[in-house]
């Protein structure tokens with residue numbers, strides 16, 4: 001390094017704070033060090049191809065857009081459900097007004113150094129029945145153009161639960177219209193490199209058509225199976241439209257589906273019945289959709305046996321169209337639960353083992369912090385389906401119940417620790433078990449409409465003040481954390497591949513610095529297992 005280069009570094013370090021980006025040694029166990037090793041390995045193994053690792057944040061149309069009756073948008077099932085007071089008496093009518101504020105939000109993503117942004121298209125905004133709504137289509141063209149102008153790549157979901165209210169997932173007649181809708185959007189957005197057809201069919205089918213806690217609020221013993229069946233057909237339809245009309249001219253673009261599941265762990269790993277039941281539960285949750293798409297083209301055997309005569313049946317032609325209909329494995333991962341076979345079926349899930357919680361509580365009743373569940377899930381997916389790549393399309397944690405004070409919510413060191421611990425597990429699965437993760441997308445960019453919980457649970461990397469009609473955004477500590485992590489890891493990966501160390505000016509340091517900050521803030525509280533009540 002020349003003397004003048006050293007001077008530049010010294011000066012910028014004084015002004016901005018800096019880190020010397022070096023290729024970490026194999027025993028560097030910091031989050032940055034592990035991520036660098038993991039991503040460097042994915043590069044060397046050819047898993048990433050000629051692409052860089054995806055670092056993104058996510059939102060979904062109904063949770064952020066608002067403008068529910070503007071620009072020719074027609075009602076969705078969620079508008080109706082919320083207007084009936086079924087979402088904790090909140091609605092997405094205004095949400096966080098992303099419809100009008102997206103240019104400002106894109107500047108924020110850019111400032112936080114994200115390379116990708118996952119958004120969803122509101123079907124009822126772009127189509128009124130089978131009619132195109134040009135104003136709605138234009139909105140997504142503008143949004144996409146603004147992202148690209150700022151060097152942020154869109155990852156676009158076609159369906160994140162806001163079904164036009166003329167449709168019903170129990171009726172196969174929506175499969176064709178979904179294909180037409182997909183066709184219109186593929187055509188309208190030629191620069192999009194990543195498409196997701198459906199977000200979490202398990203959730204919108206089970207919660208919408210069995211338990212009735214999500215729109216359309218149907219309570220039934222079997223309708224969720226019909227929903228899932230049509231969801232798989234609709235997904236396959238969109239994928240086949242893609243393949244026949246667009247794939248040849250856009251060879252660089254990938255299309256897939258994204259699935260969720262909580263990891264199911266045997267309550268007593270030495271009890272074969274607990275082990276067998278947890279594996280069956282994985283089939284019923286993740287295998288229900290993953291086995292048709294990434295495996296045999298058909299439902300898992302255990303699902304067919306479990307539902308017997310109620311299990312829907314695919315034709316051979318349908319199986320052939322569903323099998324292989326996703327270019328990558330999209331995974332939304334949050335938490336884990338235990339399975340206790342000594343309890344009656346249906347009451348066999350528990351979060352306690354010997355009186356101890358599986359993980360720390362959060363503002364969401366269902367979400368306990370279980371970092372080891374993440375690596376376990378990633379390894380499971382690799383072992384069972386061996387996909388060419390896995391994109392983590394959502395991962396995040398909620399607060400907002402224990403405190404509603406803005407200062408407290410913005411200083412979300414508990415969320416910083418959540419991300420550090422989950423990212424550590426992801427990196428380890430990539431390094432030690434060759435799990436081919438090619439991207440990680442945090443849920444969510446913004447505090448937003450959390451479905452049946454309304455605005456009470458906050459998942460954002462940025463705070464939204466819902467009491468101020470202007471809905472101002474404030475970056476939280478967790479947002480800042482990504483803002484420094486992403487360029488640091490990217491520079492280190494670069495240093496590993498070229499053998500040249502480089503210096504990057506950063507806003508913050510590695511894990512130790514965040515721990516020190518938190519301890520100062522919290523009056524010397526303990527980073528590991530301290531009093532984190534305020535996180536909830």
Ligand code: GBH
Nearest residue numbers: 060199200203213260332366394443450459
């Ligand atoms: C994601 O689902 C969604 O894609 C996203 O829109 C959402 O904001 C995010 O999670 C955070 O929740 O208590 O029985 O009603 C994650 C999986 C499964 C989590 C259903 C919430 C509710 C269970 N979701 N679960 S229940």
